[in-house]
Amino acid sequence: MGNAINLEVQKKCVDAHTAIVAFNGEMDMYTSPQAKEAMLDLLAQGYYHLVVNLQGTEYLDSTALGVLVGTLKRVREQGGDLRLVAPTPRVRRLLEITRLINVFPIDATEQEATEKFKQEGNES
Numbered sequence: 288m289g290n291a292i293n294l295e296v297q298k299k300c301v302d303a304h305t306a307i308v309a310f311n312g313e314m315d316m317y318t319s320p321q322a323k324e325a326m327l328d329l330l331a332q333g334y335y336h337l338v339v340n341l342q343g344t345e346y347l348d349s350t351a352l353g354v355l356v357g358t359l360k361r362v363r364e365q366g367g368d369l370r371l372v373a374p375t376p377r378v379r380r381l382l383e384i385t386r387l388i389n390v391f392p393i394d395a396t397e398q399e400a401t402e403k404f405k406q407e408g409n410e411s
Contacts, residue, residue, distance in 0.1 A: 294318035295343075296325045304367065305404050306334035307397050311343030314351035323354045327361070335367025338400040342373035347381055359391065368392065368407075370400040 295311040306329045314322055326337060337358065341347075347355075359369045370392045374382060382388040394400040 294321055296321060298325060298329060300334065301338075301401050304334055304408075305336040305338070305401055307338040307340060307372075307401070309340035309343065313346040314344055314354070315346065315348040316350040319348075319350045319354045322351065323358070326354075326358045330358070330361055330365065335362045335365035336404040337362055337367070337369045338372055338394075338397055338404075339369060340372040340397055341375065341378050344375060344378055347378050352381070352385060352387065355391070356387070368404070370394055370403065372397050372400050 293312045294314060297309040297311070299307045299309075301307060308325055308329065310322055312318065326339070329337060339355065355369070355371075362369050371382075372394050373396065374393065379388070382391065382393075392400075392403070394403065
């Protein structure tokens with residue numbers, strides 16, 4: 288294979304229902320299945336509050352956006368949510384162009400995102 292296709296996935300559980308998944312590299316049609324599997328695995332384990340850290344994500348294509356939207360739908364069906372953290376300027380611009388910036392809650396840090404889930408949990 289000529290080009291190295293690389294997406295590093297890191298998962299971290301915060302509490303009983305909140306987990307952080309960080310994607311480092313490129314999310315495209317080749318690596319999106321890996322990203323989808325990581326998020327759906329967390330959902331299957333009962334983590335329906337997902338924090339997706341995009342700080343190290345250099346590139347997203349339409350396949351990756353579809354994976355994020357599909358996962359958002361699944362977590363919301365479980366009464367949860369998916370928050371994006373620190374998208375790079377390039378990724379943020381793509382979210383703006385597609386108007387998904389209005390669909391996904393976006394936070395500056397993982398801590399900010401997890402705190403918002405805790406606040407939401409205390410209100411219900």
